[in-house]
Amino acid sequence: MISGAEIVIRCLQxxxxxxVFGYPGGSVLHIYDALFKQDQVKHILVRHEQxxxxxxxxxxxxxxxxxxxxxxxxxxxxxxxxxxxTAYMDSIPMVVLTGQVPTQYIGQDAFQECDTVGITRPCVxxxxxxxxxxxxxxxxxxxxxxxxxxxxxxxxxDIPKDITAQMCEFDYPKSIQMRSYNPVVKGHLGQIKxxxxxxxxxxxxxxxxxxxxxxxxxxxxxxxxxxxLNFPVTNTLMGLGGYPATDAQSVGMLGxxxxxxxxxxxxxxxxxxxxxxxxxxxxxxxxEHFSSEKRRVIHIDIDPxxxxxxxxxxxxxxxxxxxxxxxxxKLLDGGFTTDPExxxxxxxxxxxxxxxxxxxxxxxxxMPQFVVEKLYEVTGGDAFITSDVGQHQxxxxxxxxxxxPRRWINSGGLGTMGVGLPYGMxxxxxxxxxxxxxxxxxxxxxxxxxxxxxxKQYGLPIKIINLNxxxxxxxRQWQEMFYSKRYSQSYVTSLPDFVxxxxxxxxVGMRIEKPEDVxxxxxxAFTEHKDDLVFMDFIIDPGANVFPMVAAGKGLTxxxxxxxx
Amino acid sequence: xxxxxxxxxxxxxxxxxxVAGLFSARGYNIESLTVxxxxxxxxxxxxxxxxxxxxxxxxxxxxxxxxxxVVKVVDLSEAAHVERELMLIKxxxxxxxxxxxxxxxxxxxxxxxxxxxxxxxxxxxxxxxxLDSFIAALDAGLILETVRTxxxxxxxxxxxxKV
Ligand SMILES: Cc1ncc(C[n+]2csc(CCOP(=O)(O)OP(=O)(O)O)c2C)c(N)n1
Ligand SMILES: [Mg+2]
Numbered sequence: 002m003i004s005g006a007e008i009v010i011r012c013l014q015x016x017x018x019x020x021v022f023g024y025p026g027g028s029v030l031h032i033y034d035a036l037f038k039q040d041q042v043k044h045i046l047v048r049h050e051q052x053x054x055x056x057x058x059x060x061x062x063x064x065x066x067x068x069x070x071x072x073x074x075x076x077x078x079x080x081x082x083x084x085x086x087t088a089y090m091d092s093i094p095m096v097v098l099t100g101q102v103p104t105q106y107i108g109q110d111a112f113q114e115c116d117t118v119g120i121t122r123p124c125v126x127x128x129x130x131x132x133x134x135x136x137x138x139x140x141x142x143x144x145x146x147x148x149x150x151x152x153x154x155x156x157x158x159d160i161p162k163d164i165t166a167q168m169c170e171f172d173y174p175k176s177i178q179m180r181s182y183n184p185v186v187k188g189h190l191g192q193i194k195x196x197x198x199x200x201x202x203x204x205x206x207x208x209x210x211x212x213x214x215x216x217x218x219x220x221x222x223x224x225x226x227x228x229x230l231n232f233p234v235t236n237t238l239m240g241l242g243g244y245p246a247t248d249a250q251s252v253g254m255l256g257x258x259x260x261x262x263x264x265x266x267x268x269x270x271x272x273x274x275x276x277x278x279x280x281x282x283x284x285x286x287x288x289e290h291f292s293s294e295k296r297r298v299i300h301i302d303i304d305p306x307x308x309x310x311x312x313x314x315x316x317x318x319x320x321x322x323x324x325x326x327x328x329x330x331k332l333l334d335g336g337f338t339t340d341p342e343x344x345x346x347x348x349x350x351x352x353x354x355x356x357x358x359x360x361x362x363x364x365x366x367x368m369p370q371f372v373v374e375k376l377y378e379v380t381g382g383d384a385f386i387t388s389d390v391g392q393h394q395x396x397x398x399x400x401x402x403x404x405x406p407r408r409w410i411n412s413g414g415l416g417t418m419g420v421g422l423p424y425g426m427x428x429x430x431x432x433x434x435x436x437x438x439x440x441x442x443x444x445x446x447x448x449x450x451x452x453x454x455x456x457k458q459y460g461l462p463i464k465i466i467n468l469n470x471x472x473x474x475x476x477r478q479w480q481e482m483f484y485s486k487r488y489s490q491s492y493v494t495s496l497p498d499f500v501x502x503x504x505x506x507x508x509v510g511m512r513i514e515k516p517e518d519v520x521x522x523x524x525x526a527f528t529e530h531k532d533d534l535v536f537m538d539f540i541i542d543p544g545a546n547v548f549p550m551v552a553a554g555k556g557l558t559x560x561x562x563x564x565x566x
Numbered sequence: 567x568x569x570x571x572x573x574x575x576x577x578x579x580x581x582x583x584x585v586a587g588l589f590s591a592r593g594y595n596i597e598s599l600t601v602x603x604x605x606x607x608x609x610x611x612x613x614x615x616x617x618x619x620x621x622x623x624x625x626x627x628x629x630x631x632x633x634x635x636v637v638k639v640v641d642l643s644e645a646a647h648v649e650r651e652l653m654l655i656k657x658x659x660x661x662x663x664x665x666x667x668x669x670x671x672x673x674x675x676x677x678x679x680x681x682x683x684x685x686x687x688x689x690x691x692x693x694x695x696x697l698d699s700f701i702a703a704l705d706a707g708l709i710l711e712t713v714r715t716x717x718x719x720x721x722x723x724x725x726x727x728k729v
Binding site for chain 1: 729
C-alpha cells in the first residue's frame, strides 16, 4: 500500500512524464513530499501558476507529449485559469493536477477552497474531482487518455488533501475503456472517395491547413498530398509549419493578416480542402462575404462540431487528419489527373503574389519586420519561435518562414498576452538544447516577466526578442485606423529599463536602437551568449503597422494593403 | 423549431452542470430540462426541450456528444415519439368555484390529490399543450400556484435509446 500522494507520482512515472511545472501550497504538500523522494519526474518551480500551465502547454505544443502542471488549491487554481483556457482554445493536450481542501471541508468556504471543477468546467475538455483514493490512479489514467485522444485538450484532476494521505494498493491500468468516450479515428471511406473525386474536378483548388495538421503530426503526409495534387496550400496562424513556408506551393498564412495571395486564393477557390481547421472569424472575415462565392468544401476534422459550424460543408470527413490523408494518398496512388485549368489558377496566384503584400515601409528606425527577417537568417530558420499577442506576434508569423511543424508556438485562439516567456520554458524542457526565441512586445512580456527568475534557476537560455514600440501596438493600430487616432490607454509609459531588469535577474541584456546593429546583436546573442538568456530590447519604429489587414466585418478579399494608407 | 433532445449521461456529480453550462455558454435555449437515473443507476436520462434552426440543432447535438460524460444523444422530435409533462396546480376552491374546479379537473382527466376547505391540488399529465390549455381554461384569479416537471419523452415502437 502506498499513499495517494505516491500514487500521483507513480502515475506520472507510468505516463513517462519527465517534468512537471508547478508551485506548491498547503493542499499539495503530500504530493510535493512524494515528489521529493524520487528523481524520475523533474519539477520546474515557476514564479506564478499561470506560467506553470503555459509552460506545460508549450511542452505539449513543441513535442508529442502531454504537458503536466501541478498547483495548490484556491489561488493556485484561479491563477491557472488563463493558462487552461489558452490551451483549451488551441486544443492542446495537457493534464493539470490541482490540490483541493480535504474532502470533509469541501463546501464550507475552507481556507484556500474554491470550486475548481466549477471554475474550470467551461475551459477544459474534461475535469474530475477525486472522491476516493481507490479511484485516483484510474482517474489520472483517464485524464491522460482524454487529454491526448480525439480532439485534444486540457484535463483537470482535482485532488483533496486527505486523499493524498490515504493508503491504497497501486495498480495502473494499461489501457482504458469508457462507454461515454470513443473518439473517431478513421474517416469514412465513402466520403474520402467522394472528396478525391472532387479534388480531381477542381479547377481553382486550395488546401487550407490548420492546427489539426500539427496536432495529428500530419505535416509530412500533408506535404506529400499537396505535392501530388500540385495544389496551393495556405496555413492558418495555428497551422504554420504544417506545410513548409518556403515551398513553391505555399501561398502563406491567410486571414486577418494573411497574404494577398492566400486570401484571394481562398476566396476564389472552387474547391477548398480544409484540413484540421475551423473557418474561424479571424480566418474567413465576414461570413456572408465569404459565402458569396460558389464553391465546394471538403472538411477533414476530428471534431464533428467543427464541421458546418460556420461554413456549410459539402463533404464532411470526421477523423484523424493523419489517417484521412493517408487514405487519400492510397486512393491517389491509383492515378490522379489534376485538371488542366489548374495551370491557369497558378498563373492567377502568381499574379497575386506579384502584389508583394509583405513588402514594408523603410525607416531610419528599426522596422520590426526586419528584426524577424534577421532572426530567421541568424537562426537558419530552424528555431522554436514562441510569441505573445500583438503586432509582434503577427510580424513573427508573417516573416519567420516555418518549414517544420511544432516550431511556432503561440496562443492563436484565446490570444493570451504573457504566454511567450513561459512558452519558451516549456519548449526548452521538451527540447533541451534547442534554439528558442520569444518574439514579444514590451506590453506582453511584462505579463509574465517574473519567469526570468525561473529561467535563471534552471538555466533556460531563451532569447527574448522584445519588439519595443512603447505602445500596445495592436490596440494602437486599431485606434489609428478605426477610432480617428484617439489613442486611449494604448501607450505604455514608465517602462522599466529592460537591460537592467534582465541583469537584475542574472541574465544578459542588450538594447538595440539602430538598424545596422540588429544582425550583429542577434549573432552575438545566438553564438557568444548561446547558453544565456538574452533580453534583446529592440527599440522599433513605433508607427509600424501590420499589413495586409482585413478589418472587422470586412470580406477576406477586402484587404487594406501597406501602400494604401 | 421545437425539439426534444434525449440524453443518456453518466450519473456523475456535476454531469447536469456540464449540460446546463454548455447551453448557457453557447447561447442555446433550454425551455425545460428533466433528469433522473434510469433502471441502470449509473446512467441518467435527461430530456431537454429546446428550440432553434436546423443548424443550431445540429450544433447542439454535436456539442452534447462531445461532452465526455454523455453516452448517447437523440433528437426525439426527429421521428415518432410520445411526450408527457406533469403539472401540479393549486387552485382556490370555495363556494361555487369548488364544484367548477372539480368539473374542470374531470374534463381534463386531472386528479385532485390534496383537498382543504378552500383549496385543491390538481395533478394533470399530458402533452405540454394540454397543460397550457388547462391553465387557460381556468379563471386566472383562482390559480394559487403551479409547478411543472418539464417535458419528458420516449421514442415510439422500436426506437430505443440504450447503451
Ligand atoms: C491578457 C490580454 N489582455 C489584453 C489583450 C488585448 N491586446 C491584444 S494585443 C495588445 C497589445 C499588445 O502590446 P505589446 O505586447 O506591446 O505588443 P505590440 O502590439 O506592441 O507588438 C492588447 C492589449 C490580450 N490579447 N491579452
Ligand atoms: Mg508594444
